[in-house]
Amino acid sequence: MNRFILAFLLSSGFVLVQGCTGTRRFGTTLERDEKNPCIINMVVQVGIQGTDADVEAVKADLESCYGRDCFIPCPGDSAKGCKTKIKIVVKKWASLDEDEQRAFHYVQMVDNDGLPSTAYIGKPNSTDNTGSCIWRRNANPGTYCHEVLHLCGLYDKYCARLFDPVTGTIITERNCDPPPDPNSGQCCIADRDLKRCTIPCAGHEDDIMGSGFAVLDCENIRDVLKGAGLDNCPPECCGSDSTFARPTAEYYIIPGYLNFGEKNNKLGHLGIGVGYNHYISPSIGITIDAGIYTKTEKGEGFKETSRLIKVTGGGSWQSAPGHRGPVFSTHVMAGILQHWQRRLVTDVGSRSNKTFFCMDIGAALNWRLNRSWSVRVLQADYLPVFSEDNTTHNFRLSAGIVRHLGR
């Protein structure tokens, strides 16, 4: 009985310590969120045997790579589903106590000698972190990101061949798994000039595990979750109100008012703006925005017509989208603004047509009505316009409708 109480106290203490320090038990933890079954948490803990600068460099590289959410659709309705939350914890190995070290992947930093970094194939939710990695300092962006996927259980997805000039034969360095290798099993062409060659396995041409030029994709995260049987959105999520909306493309039409360098005029240009937003993650999107705005001023023997055409493109961010209710978004874009002007004074006319570089930094508030439509309650844009002589500070106010595609 005493042993039972002792064991209970020890395990409670361990859980308490874990809870207080925020450290997970495993190097790679994959779990459904305790509060929301629609959130799948992925936590990777990396212990760096190196300098403080190494810790900061690795942390920055991994955060830029893994700072994204991924969407997992419900079986019956692909418009809603679960979302992953990824957290990469990077700490100095020496700062961890013995218990914590067991829950961290060990990474030894060494100077960059041109050789690649290494990692072992980890197993999510496993306490076996006895493997060790060697990472080179100042590695190419994406290198540590690739190695962490190994720690999460993923294998490389490329094949490699080597030409041996002594025997004149081609040697297999590695094969695709599952087979076959591309090019009818030949993989790539190694010869007297290019003695070692690599090529991504079929279907992995844009995969960070198959190509040195690719970046992390949500497909990689889904592969990691698959290893732990969490690559699905369960009924307890899909049947609840806690689901997340699939990030889909949207376009908008927003009539608005554009104030363009008109310090002395009471009224600016009126017109209409249209835009298209393609979400690459639930929160991050690529946006293009265009608009045409006109203004006419009349007086005795005087008429001035002015037209502005704006075309910009850039990135946008939106707060976690629900099916209904408010969604806040911001955007930063760059592009051109064309200003056409015709002036008529006592029947003598003059025209001018100028094109400027401009930026568009703004925010918008949408009210989601249903899966297909939102009302853009207000969009405010700051539009600095750059000319050779000076920079003018302009703004635009708009409101309109948003149509969500892909339903």
Added chain:
Amino acid sequence: MAKRLLFILFFCAVIVFCAQSQAVVYINAGSRALTGTTQDLVIFNNGQCRYVLSEVDGTVKDSSSFSITKQQLDSFFVKASQVGFFNLNNKYESNLADGAGIYISIDKNGQVKAVQLHNTDVSAVNELITWLNRILVPHKILINYGQFVKINR
């Protein structure tokens, strides 16, 4: 008649040249991943050597041609026999992904053997490459397949 004689002489010269420039040692050391650098060293039976340092995508970072003496080449063959290179397995691998490795192929008077290492140490190979690196010092070449970095845990 003279033309035919010239042709035969030329043909013989080609054969002699080819016979003399038979590759007898090939080393490929370095990256076993999608990034990093790879070293290629080919040694011919007349002592001629060709060295190329390149990125995985084939971009050449450095290359040179030089020669080693017959004695140096023979000493390398003797060392290979001494360390038991010809009795090694064909492949040695660790469970690590990416990283570095080496492929060594030797033709010692018709006795041909090739050995691959990936993210692991084999003392016979280390000893042989240490010997080779000594020979290559004047040419400022150091064959590196990760043998200089040890896990310190």
